[in-house]
Amino acid sequence: MLEPFDDTYFMQKALQEAQNAFDRGEIPVGAVIVTDNRIIAKGHNLTETLTDVTAHAEMQAITAGSSFLGGKYLKDCTLYVTLEPCQMCAGALYWSQITRVVFGASDDHRGYRKMGTQLHPKTQVTKGILATECSDLLNQFFAARRRLN
Amino acid sequence: MLEPFDDTYFMQKALQEAQNAFDRGEIPVGAVIVTDNRIIAKGHNLTETLTDVTAHAEMQAITAGSSFLGGKYLKDCTLYVTLEPCQMCAGALYWSQITRVVFGASDDHRGYRKMGTQLHPKTQVTKGILATECSDLLNQFFAARRRLN
Numbered sequence: 001m002l003e004p005f006d007d008t009y010f011m012q013k014a015l016q017e018a019q020n021a022f023d024r025g026e027i028p029v030g031a032v033i034v035t036d037n038r039i040i041a042k043g044h045n046l047t048e049t050l051t052d053v054t055a056h057a058e059m060q061a062i063t064a065g066s067s068f069l070g071g072k073y074l075k076d077c078t079l080y081v082t083l084e085p086c087q088m089c090a091g092a093l094y095w096s097q098i099t100r101v102v103f104g105a106s107d108d109h110r111g112y113r114k115m116g117t118q119l120h121p122k123t124q125v126t127k128g129i130l131a132t133e134c135s136d137l138l139n140q141f142f143a144a145r146r147r148l149n
Numbered sequence: 150m151l152e153p154f155d156d157t158y159f160m161q162k163a164l165q166e167a168q169n170a171f172d173r174g175e176i177p178v179g180a181v182i183v184t185d186n187r188i189i190a191k192g193h194n195l196t197e198t199l200t201d202v203t204a205h206a207e208m209q210a211i212t213a214g215s216s217f218l219g220g221k222y223l224k225d226c227t228l229y230v231t232l233e234p235c236q237m238c239a240g241a242l243y244w245s246q247i248t249r250v251v252f253g254a255s256d257d258h259r260g261y262r263k264m265g266t267q268l269h270p271k272t273q274v275t276k277g278i279l280a281t282e283c284s285d286l287l288n289q290f291f292a293a294r295r296r297l298n
Contacts, residue, residue, distance in 0.1 A: 052215050053222075053244035054208055066201050073202075087266050088244065091237025095202035116265045117236050 005037040007080070007102055011129045014080040014104070017044040017057060018137055024049060028137045031057040031081040033065040033074065040077070041065035057081060058089035062096055074098040082134040084111035084127070094120050102126045104134030154186040156229070156251055160278045163229040163253070166193040166206060167286055173198060177286045180206040180230040182214040182223065189226070190214035206230060207238035211245055223247040231283040233260035233276070243269050251275045253283030 010032060017030025021044035033041040043060025047053055058081055066072055078100040085093060085103065090112035093101060097120045106127060108114060119125065152158075159181060166179025170193035182190040192209025196202055207230050215221055227249040234242060234252065239261035242250060246269045255276060257263060268274065 047221060051219060051221050052212050054203075054212055054241050059203055063201050063203055070200060072196060072200050086240060086244075088237050088240030091235060091240050091266070092203050094236060115240075115267060117240070118264060 010080045018082045021045045031061040040068045090117040159229045167231045170194045178206045180210040189217045239266040
């Protein structure tokens with residue numbers, strides 16, 4: 001049976017956000033938050049545009065999602081993000097008590113798993129959805145940046 | 150010799166921010182960022198007011214400080230915060246490469262040290278400045294909240 005609203009579908013939406021970041025010259029990471037098969041928040045990395053280290057895709061999406069819901073806790077929500085969250089974003093996800101986190105590419109250097117950051121005990125994690133597409137976009141960005149330097 | 154601009158002086162300013170949080174019914178945590186003996190950013194916890202788990206005092210101060218400086222990195226800056234940073238805030242401080250972090254009260258449950266969060270290798274830490282005053286304000290807040298429930 002065709003399932004239009006699966007993890008791959010929503011990760012594609014997060015990838016579109018990552019492409020938006022790429023187009024602005026930002027490290028291409030994108031995120032969406034979904035509840036009941038509906039996207040309630042989107043975000044992409046804006047650290048250069050806003051000159052603000054806290055402006056990661058996930059942080060924008062958490063703030064927007066909470067605002068949409070009118071509450072601090074992202075109950076029954078799933079965050080889709082193209083790159084494994086860092087310490088800061090995993091720490092924010094911890095406070096949000098989000099139900100599920102799905103990420104694309106792993107970050108073996110600064111990802112929350114390598115850094116030992118704790119998500120909330122309630123939070124389930126799925127990794128590797130469209131991992132190749134997510135990391136290809138990042139590699140393309142850094143390759144282009146190296147050519148410019 | 151009298152030193153008007155020492156750690157105690159700036160922690161008092163962070164405590165005033167914590168009092169502002171208290172007066173709004175927010176968990177009373179406050180922060181200031183200082184460079185060259187000058188406060189360039191202030192923040193207090195606004196998680197309830199903004200219904201946003203990311204609205205910790207330190208996050209507000211980091212965003213405001215970067216905006217003031219016009220750059221992402223908090224070089225030659227010190228963050229004073231009344232409570233030991235959590236995973237999220239320590240993760241944000243990691244990205245900011247801040248020169249120094251000074252905190253008042255320790256958080257033995259959810260503080261970054263207990264959680265194993267890494268600050269940037271460049272960042273120096275001082276703890277325990279006005280620790281009693283910082284924790285007294287927190288205890289007063291939680292005691293009042295228990296009486297209301």
